[in-house]
Amino acid sequence: MLMSVATPTIRLLLIDENPDRAVVLAAALQGEGYTLVAQLTPGEVSAKRVQEIAPDVIIVDMESPSRDTIDSMRQINADQPRPIVMFVDESDDGMIRDAMQAGVSAYVIDGMNPKRVKPVIDVAVARFREFQALRDELKKTKATLSERKLIERAKGLLMRERQLSEDEAHAALRKLAMDRQQRLVEVAEALLAFADVLKKK
């Protein structure tokens, strides 16, 4: 990135309600050619605030309700510099779709060369995606753990009630799952629920 010596830095405003992601994103964007001038949570966003900050580019979480506020700042009759969705100038469907899938929208002040903005968006998209992947993985790990616990409990129940060995209990659960075309954890869950009801009688 040696080419951006002469050009002035791009002033970025970041709006994200997820504080962890905002930190990751801020660190990634705060690079050569860009300055992160402010970071707001959706509750802090107002047209006035954004005008005071006067950013060149606004990166906002798509799931943020403040998008409508930022969107409103490009009224046709407004005298002040009006932010414009970069996608209008760029009209690059692939890139918009990428950004949308990653969960990022960007607004760019009128007159800015879209080519200079593209790398900023690219970084934002990449970081959003990494963060989401990380979070999904965490969620999956947690889910797997709790599934395993359910299956263990169902096996324990079978072993106790039917005097089965662990292997036999596991085989019984698997057969039940195959017969009913359900996942192992679903059968385990159903079994535990039934046992619960029967116990209460």
Added chain:
Amino acid sequence: MQTTTLTAMRIGFIALTDCAPLIVAKEKGFFERHGLDVTLQREPSWANLRDKVALGALDAAHMLAPMPLAATLGAGGWKQQQITSFALNLNGNAVTISTRLWNRLADAEPALVQDRHEAGNALRRLIAADRKAGRPQLTFATVFNYSSHQIQLRYWLASAGIDPDRDVQLVIVPPPQMTDRLALGEIDGFCVGDPWNSLAVLRGVGRILITGYEIWNNRIEKVIGTNRDWVERNPLTHKQMLMALLEAAAWLDRPENRLEGVEIMAKPDYIGPEAVEAIRLGMLGMLRYGLDVSPEQIPDFFVFGRYSANFPWRSQADWYLTEMRRWKLIDPATDIAAVADCVYRTDLYREAAAALGKPFPLIDRKPEGLHAGPWTLAQASAPIPMGADLFFDGSYVSSARPVAHADVSTAAAPTDRTIAWEDVAGRDAVGSKSSG
């Protein structure tokens, strides 16, 4: 019932009472009955919903009536040909001001407590007094630039002689933040859809000044919007969706179903249980203007199916476009009737209604601002009972092609506010009354 596979569809919505036909079509099985497997997706903002439809991440969505018009014109976003063939509801909005501002108004003009119809004029006088005293301008919020709320609020203010661009600050605030910001004094009033008005009153932070119903009786509020090319590629799916929605809207307008409708809307996936009382008040047409007054009955506060409510009247699209042009939200050179014709697709509505054996209008534009009470639309496949269509300031919109205002941007005194419309005889074989 035959066991054909269902067609999958993704439809977006915003958590508001008026997306009810969409939710009911899903929850009561109307979509399924018409061969659709619909996934409903709650969106956090109108901008998001608009972008997702435009890019094909959603097949259709709950939209503000002006949104497909704005998208087709490329106003406020990138240009995307969109259409609607279905209005989800009539009415449902209100203008609410903070309790603080209400107290100031009532102190200055005690008669207002008895007769709230003077509210607009009282507000104009207060604004004039504030200006003289050098006090800061009042701030009013709506939810989106290209919204029925924005247009209604501007219309109401202008009709009272208040220039919405010069005499007040207009800002955009997400609906869930409205009541908080009103309580904090960041905004002095707003125009939004329910449940947010009722919620502000129930929380004791706001007072309803006028309902959208009173501003213009039975105006189209939300529509189902789609990309035009999606409809061209999926005509059958689109028709199935319209048929399911027609049945859901009719279901909602049977009085015995409204309370069940409230329960459905208050589920966590839709609006949420914390708003159940506010949803109930609005859905039952009970409006509390303030905490200190008992609820008033406005039976047409929400209309979902009666009065041919779901028909995308082009005469109403004409009005929206005329107002958007007046406030410079769209290009002044816009050919209003032509845009209304290509976006509000009455033809597709008729196909779906005919397939269900429901009566449908044979005309595309109806007289607006003419009827103070119930009337019957004769130009229909079978006569249709209709509701009132008056404007609060008595202005009249004929069924004819609109013409430009002499000076559209000037917020004139109420008496000068009658819109001039050129009455083109025979265009729709209605509108016999001349607008002068």
